[in-house]
Every structure is written in structure tokens, then in C-alpha cells.
Amino acid sequence: MMHEVAPQPPKVGPATITVSLADSAGKPIAGARVKLEGNMSHPGMNPVFGAAREIGDGRYQASIEFTMGGDWVMLVRVDLPDGQKFEREFEVKGVQAG
Amino acid sequence: MSKLSSNSDAGSANFDLLRTPILGRILGWRHSRTLLQVPLFLLSVVMVLHGLFGPALAPKNLATTLSWVHFRGALVLVMLVAGNFFCLACPFMLVRQAARRFFRPRRNWPRILRNKWLSLGLLVLTLFAYELFDLWSSPWWTAWLIIAYFLGALLVDGVFKHASFCKYVCPIGQFNFVASTISPLEVKVRDQEVCLECRTKDCIRGRRDSPRSLNVIQRGCELALFQPLKIGNMDCTFCLDCVHACPHDNVGIMSRLSAGELMTDPPRSGVGYFSRRKDLAALATVFTFGALLNAFGMVSPVYALQRWLAGVLHLQREAPVLGLIFAFFLVVEPVLLFGLAAGLSKKWGGAKEAIIPLSIRHSYGLVPLGFAVWLSHYAFHFLTGIFTFIPIFQSALASIGWPILGEPHWGLAGMPKSAVYPLELGFLGLGLLGSLLVSYRLTEEGSAQRPGLAFAPWAGLCALLWIAAMWLMSQPMEMRGSFLSG
Numbered sequence: 001m002m003h004e005v006a007p008q009p010p011k012v013g014p015a016t017i018t019v020s021l022a023d024s025a026g027k028p029i030a031g032a033r034v035k036l037e038g039n040m041s042h043p044g045m046n047p048v049f050g051a052a053r054e055i056g057d058g059r060y061q062a063s064i065e066f067t068m069g070g071d072w073v074m075l076v077r078v079d080l081p082d083g084q085k086f087e088r089e090f091e092v093k094g095v096q097a098g
Numbered sequence: 099m100s101k102l103s104s105n106s107d108a109g110s111a112n113f114d115l116l117r118t119p120i121l122g123r124i125l126g127w128r129h130s131r132t133l134l135q136v137p138l139f140l141l142s143v144v145m146v147l148h149g150l151f152g153p154a155l156a157p158k159n160l161a162t163t164l165s166w167v168h169f170r171g172a173l174v175l176v177m178l179v180a181g182n183f184f185c186l187a188c189p190f191m192l193v194r195q196a197a198r199r200f201f202r203p204r205r206n207w208p209r210i211l212r213n214k215w216l217s218l219g220l221l222v223l224t225l226f227a228y229e230l231f232d233l234w235s236s237p238w239w240t241a242w243l244i245i246a247y248f249l250g251a252l253l254v255d256g257v258f259k260h261a262s263f264c265k266y267v268c269p270i271g272q273f274n275f276v277a278s279t280i281s282p283l284e285v286k287v288r289d290q291e292v293c294l295e296c297r298t299k300d301c302i303r304g305r306r307d308s309p310r311s312l313n314v315i316q317r318g319c320e321l322a323l324f325q326p327l328k329i330g331n332m333d334c335t336f337c338l339d340c341v342h343a344c345p346h347d348n349v350g351i352m353s354r355l356s357a358g359e360l361m362t363d364p365p366r367s368g369v370g371y372f373s374r375r376k377d378l379a380a381l382a383t384v385f386t387f388g389a390l391l392n393a394f395g396m397v398s399p400v401y402a403l404q405r406w407l408a409g410v411l412h413l414q415r416e417a418p419v420l421g422l423i424f425a426f427f428l429v430v431e432p433v434l435l436f437g438l439a440a441g442l443s444k445k446w447g448g449a450k451e452a453i454i455p456l457s458i459r460h461s462y463g464l465v466p467l468g469f470a471v472w473l474s475h476y477a478f479h480f481l482t483g484i485f486t487f488i489p490i491f492q493s494a495l496a497s498i499g500w501p502i503l504g505e506p507h508w509g510l511a512g513m514p515k516s517a518v519y520p521l522e523l524g525f526l527g528l529g530l531l532g533s534l535l536v537s538y539r540l541t542e543e544g545s546a547q548r549p550g551l552a553f554a555p556w557a558g559l560c561a562l563l564w565i566a567a568m569w570l571m572s573q574p575m576e577m578r579g580s581f582l583s584g
Contacts, residue, residue: 012574037508039157041235044167044483046511047157069398069576071235073155089155097398097574 028058069097134187149241159237171480185335261320327367330359361539386468397573447552463537470529
């Protein structure tokens with residue numbers, strides 16, 4: 001699974017996260033359901049959520065809002081068309097405040 | 099009579115928590131402490147297990163969430179409205195008490211360590227480790243910190259008699275002792291006249307099953323606080339041993355003026371004079387300036403400062419940079435500010451005390467403001483994240499194949515930040531007011547020829563720290579673990 005975050009460097013406010021899914025042969029996976037959840041590294045903060053829409057070529061795009069500066073951890077929950085489910089996470093470090 | 103009458107409020111018509119219908123009966127029960135400790139002990143076990151074996155992401159883990167959001171927030175809020183009830187319910191003491199059924203400590207705590215210097219060092223070390231290792235973001239390290247506390251309490255109180263760990267070692271305990279000086283409740287005698295007639299002094303000696311027996315059936319105060327001469331909450335763990343030991347039912351949990359104990363300097367049982375305790379003054383200073391430093395660690399300017407220091411000094415590692423920041427904010431800044439305020443107070447007000455004794459006496463005046471900063475900071479996390487433990491419990495139970503609480507509701511959080519911000523400002527305002535009042539009373543008690551002018555520099559210092567706190571709380575929060583990577 002690959003991902004991109006825009007804008008770069010990430011800032012507090014709206015952001016677009018694009019996730020690319022491919023099978024073990026590298027073939028893009030279409031028809032999956034992808035949900036994102038963003039958490040700060042500190043407990044007790046409001047998590048942010050986003051449902052991704054498919055934009056083709058195995059790519060899924062979601063809008064989320066970074067509500068605070070700092071390090072974020074994104075959880076990606078994927079439901080594949082064949083019923084399989086998996087979860088991955090990646091970090092978005094140093095989201096800039098203001 | 100003259101000595102015992104120093105605890106002057108006793109015997110008045112103060113509110114007494116132990117005289118209330120339900121809570122009073124529960125707290126007055128001999129096993130009330132155990133009743134409170136057992137749930138916290140079980141919760142600690144759950145936190146340790148989840149911290150070691152549960153999700154590595156801090157917001158999904160009970161160890162980090164309950165430690166850094168709920169425990170700290172509830173602690174300062176309970177201190178504000180009641181007293182040191184967290185020391186009362188301390189789970190570490192439950193384990194040490196159980197262990198003492200098998201191992202009787204034989205040694206007295208070393209005389210050279212009968213002060214707050216060791217525990218002060220440990221408190222600073224804890225604050226330093228919190229920043230350096232980003233403890234808030236590590237369930238694993240948080241679990242080990244809890245384990246270390248249990249082991250530390252067991253080891254110290256397994257070797258040394260009385261409550262050596264609480265009085266001389268525990269960093270949380272020292273924080274609680276200072277914070278509880280602003281609490282509205284205090285464990286103290288109801289009627290001094292009764293103490294005058296008392297011949298057994300069980301509140302300090304404890305009670306044995308017979309005069310010649312070594313078998314203690316009820317402990318007296320293990321922190322050497324003799325009730326008739328005890329003044330204030332410093333060093334009091336609210337363990338209620340004195341309440342249960344008193345054969346005359348003459349010890350209560352009484353109301354009092356919050357922070358009133360900071361305004362005067364009488365001799366205090368088990369503590370002595372505040373003005374002669376450099377270690378206590380240093381603890382109060384670290385408490386106040388550490389509150390600002392701890393909050394500073396959560397806003398973006400700290401990262402700019404760290405990067406600037408690292409660049410200027412060509413440092414690649416965080417520890418020395420953080421060490422410099424700690425040294426500046428906890429040592430250099432207080433020394434300069436206290437020195438300046440004391441110097442001006444002497445010059446303008448004609449105080450006869452030397453600068454160091456004057457600074458020591460006034461270090462306690464800043465405690466209300468320091469407490470307000472801790473309160474604003476921790477109440478923010480607590481109130482904005484108060485429900486975050488619910489989905490974690492749901493998830494934890496589901497992960498062990500017992501999904502009785504249903505699907506985790508990860509969106510549960512707490513009050514909106516915009517609603518908590520006015521509360522933070524209110525706490526800081528109250529803290530400033532408290533510090534101004536205490537500082538004024540301390541000035542009045544001193545040797546200044548012109549108390550009004552002598553007070554002005556201390557008022558200026560309170561105002562300066564309040565402005566710093568207001569600025570910190572108005573900054574957008576930023577939680578970053580890797581400042582050198584940008």
C-alpha cells in the first residue's frame with residue numbers, strides 16, 4: 001500500500017490523502033472500500049475520519065482535516081472486494097500549526 | 099496549651115467530611131483505604147497488561163490514555179475541590195502493605211536523605227524523561243513506568259520503616275503534597291482540648307494489642323505528622339491512619355481556607371518551618387516553573403527553540419538540548435527572577451532579610467499560580483478527552499474475544515476545545531489571585547518597613563508568570579516527537 005499526503009509540508013487544516021492499493025503481482029485493486037482515521041501521538045485528542053472515494057487505477061482519495069500541529073498516525077482500514085479486510089498505518093510527521 | 103493551640107481552626111464549626119452521612123461513614127471505616135486501593139490496583143494491572151501487550155498507538159491504549167489524560171486530570175481537579183485523595187487510594191501502597199505481612203522492614207531511612215532533595219531530583223527526572231522519551235506516546239514505556247513505581251515502593255518500604263517511599267522518594271507524592279496546599283480539605287483534629295487530655299498519642303504512635311506487644315493493630319502516622327501540631331497538607335497522604343488510631347474520634351477531614359497554609363510560617367509537625375526548608379522551597383519552585391515548562395513542551399515555539407539551540411551548539415541529539423532547556427527554566431530563570439524580586443523588595447520596601455531567605459519564603463507564594471497552570475493544562479486534556487477511554491475498553495474487550503460492550507466508538511472524545519478554553523483562563527485568573535494574596539500576606543509577615551512597596555516586585559513576578567501562562571495556553575497545541583527532523 002502506498003500513500004501521498006497533500007499539501008506538502010502538511011499543515012493544520014484540510015488535507016488530501018491518497019492511498020494506492022495493489023495485489024502481490026502489482027496489479028491495482030479496484031472496488032475496495034477504504035476508510036481513514038487520523039490520531040495524534042498524544043492520547044485523548046479528537047481523532048479525525050475520512051471515507052476515501054475511488055479515483056481509478058487502484059487509487060483512493062480522502063479529505064481529512066488536521067486539527068492540530070505535530071505528529072499524526074493515519075490508520076487505513078480496507079475492505080477488499082473479495083471480503084478480505086486489513087488495516088495499515090502510516091505516520092504524517094511534523095504537521096505545521098498555523 | 100500554647101504549643102497545641104497552634105492548629106487554631108480545630109474545634110470550630112468547620113465542615114467535616116467524616117461527619118457526612120454516606121461518604122463520612124465509608125471513609126471512617128477502618129478498611130476504607132483498601133476499598134479505594136483495590137479498584138485502582140486492578141486498573142493498574144489492566145493498564146500494565148494493555149501497555150505491554152495491547153496496541154502500540156497511544157490513543158488506542160489504556161496505559162497511555164488513563165495515565166496521561168484521566169489520572170492527571172482527575173488528580174488536579176480532585177485537589178482543587180477536595181484534597182490529596184489520590185495518595186489515599188494509592189495502589190502502590192496496597193502492594194507494599196501486602197508485602198509487609200511477610201517482610202518487616204528493619205532500617206530507618208538514612209538521616210542524610212530525610213529531606214526532599216532526592217524526590218525533587220526524581221520529579222525533575224520524570225518530567226525530563228516524559229519529554230525526552232515522549233512517554234505520552236508510548237504505551238510500553240508508560241507500562242514500565244507504572245511497574246517501576248510498584249517496584250520502587252516495594253523496595254524502599256521493604257527495607258526502610260514507616261512511609262519512607264511516600265515522604266522521601268515518590269515524585270507523584272511530592273507533586274501531590276505541594277498541590278494539596280491549595281486544597282480546601284485537611285486532615286486535622288476536631289478539638290485541641292481533647293488532645294491536651296490525651297495520654298496515649300495513638301495518632302502518632304499507633305496502637306498495639308497490649309502495651310508490651312510489638313504487634314501493631316493500628317498504625318499511627320507513618321509520615322511523622324503529630325496531629326495536634328500538624329498544620330496544613332504538606333507531607334499528608336490522607337491515609338487516615340490517624341483517624342482510625344485516635345481513641346477519642348477527634349480527627350476529621352475538615353474544611354479550611356484554600357492555600358491559607360502558605361500564608362503563614364508556623365512550626366509544623368514533621369515538616370518544620372517552611373522558611374527554613376530550602377529543599378521544600380526548591381520543590382515549590384520546580385512545581386511552579388515546571389508547570390510552565392511542561393505546558394511549553396506542548397506548543398510549537400518549543401520546537402523552534404530546540405532547533406535553534408541544536409543549530410547554534412551543533413548538537414544532533416535531543417537530550418543535551420532538552421537538558422539545557424530544563425536547566426534554564428528550572429534553575430537559571432527562577433534564580434534570576436527570585437533574586438531580582440527579592441532585591442527590589444529589599445530596596446523599595448526596606449526588608450531586612452537577606453535575598454536568599456526572602457526568596458525561600460516567597461517561593462511558596464507562587465504555588466497557587468503554579469497549580470493553576472497544571473490545572474489548566476491537565477484539565478484541558480481531561481475534559482477534551484474524557485470519553486476516549488470508552489472505545490479503548492470496547493476494543494480491548496473485543497480483542498480478547500469478549501465484545502460485550504459492542505463496536506468501539508472511536509469518535510468519542512469530550513468537551514470541545516472552545517468550551518474548555520474559558521475554564522483554563524478562569525483557573526489561571528484564580529491562580530494569579532491566589533498567588534497575589536499569599537505573596538501579600540508573606541510580605542506582611544516579613545520585616546519590610548514599607549510592605550506595600552515590598553510587595554510590588556512579588557506582584558510583578560506573579561503577573562509575569564501569569565502572562566507567560568496565558569500566552570502558553572493561547573498557543574495552538576502541537577505534539578511532536580522528532581523535533582530535529584523538522
